[in-house]
Amino acid sequence: MELEATAIDIGTSRPLVLLNTTDADELGAHPLDRVRIRWNGETVTGIVKRTDELVEPGTVGVTEPLHAVHGAVDVKLAGTPRSVRYVRKKLDDVELEPHELGRIVQDIHEHRLSDVELGAYVSGIYANGLSLEETKHLTEAMSAVGQQLSWDAPVVADKHSIGGIAGNCVTPIMVAIVAAAGLTMPKTSSRAVTSPAGTADVMEVLCDVEFSLAEIEEIVTETNGCLVWGGGVDLSPVDDEIIRAENPLSIDPPGQLMASVLSKKRSAGSTHVVIDVPYGEGAKVESLVAARELADDFKRVGDHLEMDVCCAITHGTDPIGRGVGPALEARDVLAVLEGDEDAPESLRLKSLRLSELLLEHCGVDASAAEILESGKALERFRDIVAAQGGDPGVCADDLEPGAHSTTIRADRTGLASRVDNRQLCDLARRAGAPLDSRAGLVIHQTATNAVEVGDPLYTIHAETQSKLEEAEALADRLEPIRVRSKADALVERR
Amino acid sequence: MELEATAIDIGTSRPLVLLNTTDADELGAHPLDRVRIRWNGETVTGIVKRTDELVEPGTVGVTEPLHAVHGAVDVKLAGTPRSVRYVRKKLDDVELEPHELGRIVQDIHEHRLSDVELGAYVSGIYANGLSLEETKHLTEAMSAVGQQLSWDAPVVADKHSIGGIAGNCVTPIMVAIVAAAGLTMPKTSSRAVTSPAGTADVMEVLCDVEFSLAEIEEIVTETNGCLVWGGGVDLSPVDDEIIRAENPLSIDPPGQLMASVLSKKRSAGSTHVVIDVPYGEGAKVESLVAARELADDFKRVGDHLEMDVCCAITHGTDPIGRGVGPALEARDVLAVLEGDEDAPESLRLKSLRLSELLLEHCGVDASAAEILESGKALERFRDIVAAQGGDPGVCADDLEPGAHSTTIRADRTGLASRVDNRQLCDLARRAGAPLDSRAGLVIHQTATNAVEVGDPLYTIHAETQSKLEEAEALADRLEPIRVRSKADALVERR
Numbered sequence: 001m002e003l004e005a006t007a008i009d010i011g012t013s014r015p016l017v018l019l020n021t022t023d024a025d026e027l028g029a030h031p032l033d034r035v036r037i038r039w040n041g042e043t044v045t046g047i048v049k050r051t052d053e054l055v056e057p058g059t060v061g062v063t064e065p066l067h068a069v070h071g072a073v074d075v076k077l078a079g080t081p082r083s084v085r086y087v088r089k090k091l092d093d094v095e096l097e098p099h100e101l102g103r104i105v106q107d108i109h110e111h112r113l114s115d116v117e118l119g120a121y122v123s124g125i126y127a128n129g130l131s132l133e134e135t136k137h138l139t140e141a142m143s144a145v146g147q148q149l150s151w152d153a154p155v156v157a158d159k160h161s162i163g164g165i166a167g168n169c170v171t172p173i174m175v176a177i178v179a180a181a182g183l184t185m186p187k188t189s190s191r192a193v194t195s196p197a198g199t200a201d202v203m204e205v206l207c208d209v210e211f212s213l214a215e216i217e218e219i220v221t222e223t224n225g226c227l228v229w230g231g232g233v234d235l236s237p238v239d240d241e242i243i244r245a246e247n248p249l250s251i252d253p254p255g256q257l258m259a260s261v262l263s264k265k266r267s268a269g270s271t272h273v274v275i276d277v278p279y280g281e282g283a284k285v286e287s288l289v290a291a292r293e294l295a296d297d298f299k300r301v302g303d304h305l306e307m308d309v310c311c312a313i314t315h316g317t318d319p320i321g322r323g324v325g326p327a328l329e330a331r332d333v334l335a336v337l338e339g340d341e342d343a344p345e346s347l348r349l350k351s352l353r354l355s356e357l358l359l360e361h362c363g364v365d366a367s368a369a370e371i372l373e374s375g376k377a378l379e380r381f382r383d384i385v386a387a388q389g390g391d392p393g394v395c396a397d398d399l400e401p402g403a404h405s406t407t408i409r410a411d412r413t414g415l416a417s418r419v420d421n422r423q424l425c426d427l428a429r430r431a432g433a434p435l436d437s438r439a440g441l442v443i444h445q446t447a448t449n450a451v452e453v454g455d456p457l458y459t460i461h462a463e464t465q466s467k468l469e470e471a472e473a474l475a476d477r478l479e480p481i482r483v484r485s486k487a488d489a490l491v492e493r494r
Numbered sequence: 495m496e497l498e499a500t501a502i503d504i505g506t507s508r509p510l511v512l513l514n515t516t517d518a519d520e521l522g523a524h525p526l527d528r529v530r531i532r533w534n535g536e537t538v539t540g541i542v543k544r545t546d547e548l549v550e551p552g553t554v555g556v557t558e559p560l561h562a563v564h565g566a567v568d569v570k571l572a573g574t575p576r577s578v579r580y581v582r583k584k585l586d587d588v589e590l591e592p593h594e595l596g597r598i599v600q601d602i603h604e605h606r607l608s609d610v611e612l613g614a615y616v617s618g619i620y621a622n623g624l625s626l627e628e629t630k631h632l633t634e635a636m637s638a639v640g641q642q643l644s645w646d647a648p649v650v651a652d653k654h655s656i657g658g659i660a661g662n663c664v665t666p667i668m669v670a671i672v673a674a675a676g677l678t679m680p681k682t683s684s685r686a687v688t689s690p691a692g693t694a695d696v697m698e699v700l701c702d703v704e705f706s707l708a709e710i711e712e713i714v715t716e717t718n719g720c721l722v723w724g725g726g727v728d729l730s731p732v733d734d735e736i737i738r739a740e741n742p743l744s745i746d747p748p749g750q751l752m753a754s755v756l757s758k759k760r761s762a763g764s765t766h767v768v769i770d771v772p773y774g775e776g777a778k779v780e781s782l783v784a785a786r787e788l789a790d791d792f793k794r795v796g797d798h799l800e801m802d803v804c805c806a807i808t809h810g811t812d813p814i815g816r817g818v819g820p821a822l823e824a825r826d827v828l829a830v831l832e833g834d835e836d837a838p839e840s841l842r843l844k845s846l847r848l849s850e851l852l853l854e855h856c857g858v859d860a861s862a863a864e865i866l867e868s869g870k871a872l873e874r875f876r877d878i879v880a881a882q883g884g885d886p887g888v889c890a891d892d893l894e895p896g897a898h899s900t901t902i903r904a905d906r907t908g909l910a911s912r913v914d915n916r917q918l919c920d921l922a923r924r925a926g927a928p929l930d931s932r933a934g935l936v937i938h939q940t941a942t943n944a945v946e947v948g949d950p951l952y953t954i955h956a957e958t959q960s961k962l963e964e965a966e967a968l969a970d971r972l973e974p975i976r977v978r979s980k981a982d983a984l985v986e987r988r
Contacts, residue, residue, distance in 0.1 A: 009545075009547045009548060010504035010548070011504060011512055011543050011544070011545030011547065011548045012543070018505055026929060028929070030687065030688075030738075030741065031738060032738065032741070032742045033742075049505045049506070050505070051503075051505030053503050054503060054504070054505045080742060080744070084742065084743060084744075085744075088743055088744065088745060091617055091620050091621045091743075091745070092621075093621070114742060115608065115609030115610045115613065116609045116610070116612060116613035116616075116738075116739045116743065117613060117742055117743065118613065119610035119611060119612065119613025119614045120613045120614070120616070120743050122610075122614070123585055123613065123614040123617035123618060123621070124617060124621065126585050127585045127586075127587070127617070127622060128621060193524070194524075244525060244526065244610075245610045248526045248527075248574060248578065248610055248611055249578060249582055249585075249610070249611065249614050250574070250578075250582065251582060251585070429522055435519055
C-alpha cells in the first residue's frame, strides 16, 4: 500500500507504525502485527498501532527509531519475527539452540519484540528455566550485541552482588583494596532501579560516573580501577529491556540473572569474578540450599565461558552498613576506608572478606586487611575519585545527610528479631532516595540486638519536610525492624 | 505530587498516564509502573509512560479511558494490581483459586494489566495449563463480566467450531435447520481475526449482523434463531483482550480456549451445545488423540457448568465447502439450502451431520435431512435474513465473486495429496478477504482427488486487479494444494 510517511512522537522509544483504522483494515493489519516499510531502496519493520485520530487515511506515522523514514513509502504486512517462534518453543519447555537464543537477543536489541512477546519471553524463562548450555549461549549472545572492553593485563578482577540487601555498598572498598594490590579492576555498576541506591548512585555523590570506553581505559590505566556507571557504556544493552519486562512481574529467573551478570563481565574483559550471593528471608535467594545451587551454577557457566568464577554465600537478612541512600552509603564507605572506629563493622568485615577472596582467587599474595589498615586502600580510592573528576580530599564527615529527620524508637523492650530489607528500601525511596542523594535511612539496630524501650531503631533523613512526612506516614504502616519481647511466643496470628 | 491533568491521544484504548521524565523521576515512576490519580474525590489508576516531549513538567497526560480526569490532581505511585501476583503464581505452576481467576479477569476487563503482564498471563496458561476446576471458574468469571441473554425456552441450542479450517461455514445451515425444527438457537458469531471470513462476515453479505440485546431477543422470538455478530453484544468482553495477546504468539491453550467458548455460550443462555473439533495436519488440533482429549475436557467443563456439551470430532485436513471468503462462502451456504445439486457436498454433509447431532442432543425427534430437503430450512433462513434487515429473496446465483480472477492449474498428473488450510487462508486474505467481501478462493480439488495436468486446482477472485496480482505473487511462492505423481516416493528432501 502506498502511503505518505510522517514522523510522530507518542512517547515511545520503540519502532511503532501508526495506521489509520481504514488503511489498517485495508491492509489486514491488527494491533501488534508488523509491517514492512520500503522507501528509498531501504526496508524497515515496525509494530502496528491503529488509530482513528492521530494519522489521516493515506498517511503513516512512524515513531522515533524510524524517523528517517519519510515521503512516499510502500507499506506491506510483515510476518512475526522468527524469534517469537523460539519464545513459544521455550514455553513448550524445549531447549533452545544457540542460534535461536542469538536471534531472540538480536530481536530484543533491535526492539523488534512487542511487550506481549517480551512478557512471554521472560515468562518462558521463568516457568521452564534455562539449562547450563542455554545460559552459556544466552550469555555469549547478550555480550556479543554489546560494546567490549579489553585489557593487556592477564588477570582482570571483578565482582557482583545479587541485589535486594539494604546498604551492602562493598564495591568501592573492594575496588580500592584490589586496585591497591596491583590488580586491574574496571568495575561498572548500575544505578538504582527499584532500590534506594545503586553503587553508581553512591559514587556519583563523590565524582562523575558516566564515561566513554576510551575514558574508562584511561582511568584504569592510571589507577588500576574505576567505579563507573555501566549504563554509560553498553556492555550488555538488552539487559535493560529484559529487566523492564521482569520488574512489573517481580520475577528474576536464575538462568537469566546469570546471563545478565556474566554477559557484562565478559564484555568488560573480566577474567576472575567473585559473586556475592546473600541469602535469607526477604533476600532474592531465600534459602542456603538455593544459594548453593545458584553458586554452583554460576561457577559452571563461568567454566563454560572460560571465566574463573567463585561465589561467596553471605548473610542476607540484615542490612550491611548503616546508611541506606546514596550519600549515607558513601559516608559509610569513606568511614571504613578512613579506618574510623565508628565505621559500620558489618560493611568493613564483608568488604574485607570478599576482597581477600577475590585476591586469593586471582592468585595474588596480598593481605586485604593490611592494605585497608595501612591507608593504601583509602589512597587508591582517592586516586580513583580524582581520576573520575571528584575531590580527592573528601572525608566521611563532609557528607551531611538530609537535614529533615525523624528517629523511630522501640516501643517495647526485647530483641530486634527481624529486619525487613524490602521495607527499609521502600522507606528510603519514599524519603527521596536515590534522586535526593542525601535522603535515606540510618539503621541503628540489626537482628538479635537487645533493645530497650525508647532505643533508636532507625532514622529517616530527607531533603524536604514534605518528603519526610511522606516517609513518616509509610513508617507508621510498616515495621521494618521488629522488636520481640521475651513474652512473644507467637510470630503472628492470622 | 500535584500536577495539572490534560487529555491526550496517543492511539491507545488503555488507561495510560504520561509523565514528563523529570516528574516521573521525582515520583520514582518507571515505565509500566502504575500511578493513582486523585481528583474531585475520585481515584483512578493508570500505567505510566515517560516522555520528554509530549507533556511538560508539572502536567500529566491521560489517555481516553481516563479523559474524565482534568484540572489539578494528586498523582501517587500505586502498587501492582493483585492479579499480577496470581499470574506469577500460574507461572509457578500453582493452581489458582476461584477468586484469583476472578481478579485476573476483572483486571483484564478494566485494562489494568500492561501488555507485558498480559503476555505473561497467556504464557502461564500455555506453559502450565489449567485444571478442569480452574477452567470452570475462569469460564464463570469471563461470563460474569459480560452481558447476559436469557430465554423462556427450557432448551436453548448452540454450536461452536474450533477454527483453522478454510470454508467450514456450517453455522447458517445448522441454525436454519434447528430453528425450523422448533428449537431456540440464538447464535452469535465472530468476525475474521486472522482468517478470511468469520460467520459474521459471511452473514453480513446477506443482512445486518450488529444488533443490541433487545433486538436479538426480538429476532429470536420471531424466527427461533439469529445469526449475529457477537462483538455487538459483550457476552465475554475479556476474550478479545486475551486473543489480542495470544495471536502474536500463535498460542491458543486448551483451557483458555474452552473458557472463551463456553463463557460466551453461558452468557448467551445456551443449555445444549455441540462443539465441532476438526483435527488433522495443519488444523488447530493435530491428532485424533488430542481431539478426543479436548472433546472430553469440553464435556467435563460443561458438566461443571450444568451445560449439556457434546462434541463432534471432524476431518480437519480438507477445506469444507468450495468458497473461501465472505460472499463465496455465502454462495455455498445458499446453494446447500436451495438444494442445488452442484452445492458443495462436503458442506452439505457436515452441516447435516452436526444438525442431526444437535437435534438429538436436545432431545428433539426431527430429521435434519428432511428439514433441509423439504425447503423448510431455506424458508427459515430467509425469515432470519429478513428479520435481520436483509433481502429474503436472495439466491446463490445473485452472489457474484470478485471480477478479477485467475485459475491455478496442476502442472503434473497425480493425486492431490495435501491441502494446506493455512496457505489457502493466507491467499484468500491477500486477495482482499474479508474486507473485500467478494474476494477469496474457489477450491476445485480436495485431498485424494485424481488430477490431470492442466486441471484447475483453485481460482483466486479479487475485487481489484492490484489485489489479484498480489495474491498471484503469493500463489507463486506457496503450494496450498500439492499434487503428487505416483513416482514421488519422497515427501520432501531437506
